[in-house]
Amino acid sequence: MRKNILITGASTGLGEGMARAWAAQGCNLALCARSYDKLSTLQSELQASYPNIRVLVRPLDVCDYEQVFEVFQAxxxxxGGLDRVVVNAGIGSSSAIGRGQFPSNRKTVETNFVAAIAQSEAAMEIFREQNNGHLVLMSSVSGVRGFRGPLNVYAATKAAVASLAEGSQLDTRGTPIRVSNIMPGYILTDINRDTKNAPFRVDLDTGVRALVNAIDKEKRRAYVPWWPWTPLSYVLKALPFELFARVM
Structure with a gap:
């Protein structure tokens, strides 16, 4: 079992949910996010419920790249070591390309991809020194194709994260270091709460259970929940462009 787990973006949503699930398994947690107050509340709750584990918290803006390395090392x-790092921090995009929202879209790219590189660098430095560890990169089903409108930039960042994960898998092939590319479908969080007609969306508890189960199996790639997103991912990839444009 991976005993010491670091999660970024751990104050809300999927990050908070995964922290609760692994705490219940008896794992020690290193939790970071921008909202230190929420982290402190979560820390107190988990320590009270599971007194035999350690729950450490630190504030972290993943776009402060130097701080990423400092926090991970701390x-x-x-x-005494990190067994798993979950690169979970991320934001949604707010506008289609060409709508005057470049600063917002740039922030999405920096948070979801550039910061993911920083987190991966910091984690892999530790894992290479330990000669062991599990790096988990949170991509998305939206990363399998380009998407229109506000999802355009978001999907592009998640495709980039998926590519980063696969490249890291090639780099660590044959070593004790594992890298997983996790591709969730629509799980109800603040990022997609306002998304209209989100297909096959599941509630947060259901999504978190599926996420933790997939991550614990340490597969190279996992769509979450497995049904219907694994078969649908092949359909999405195979759809001709004109048909894809009509249905999506």
Whole structure:
């Protein structure tokens, strides 16, 4: 079992849900996010419910790249090592290309992809020194194709994250270091709460259970929940462009 787990973006949504699930499994947690108050509340709750584990929290803006390395190393020192790092922090995009929202779209790219590179660098440095570890990159089903409108930039960042994960898998092939590309479908969080007619969306608890189960299996790639997103991913990839444009 991966005993010491670091999760970014752990104050809300999927990050908070995964923290609760792994705490219940008896894992030590290193939790970071921009909202330190929410982290502190979560820390107190988890320590009260599971007194035999350690729950460490630190504020972190993943776009402060130097701080990413500092925080990861500090957690490593406090816990005596890191067994798994979940690159979970991310934001949605708000506008289609050409609608005057470049600053917002740039922020999405920086948070979802550039910061993911920083987190991966920081995690892999630790794992290479330990000669062991599990890097988890949170992509999305939306990363399998280009999407229109406000999803355009978001989907592009998630495609980039998926490519980063696969490249890292090639780099660590034959070593004790594992890398997983996790591709959730629509799980109800603040990012997609306002998305109209989100297909096959599941509630947060259902989604988190599926996520933790997939991550614990340490597969190279996992669509979450498995049904219907695994078969649908092949359909999405295979749809001719004109048909894809009509249905999506």
């Amino acid at each position: 957690f490593r020192q406090e816990l």
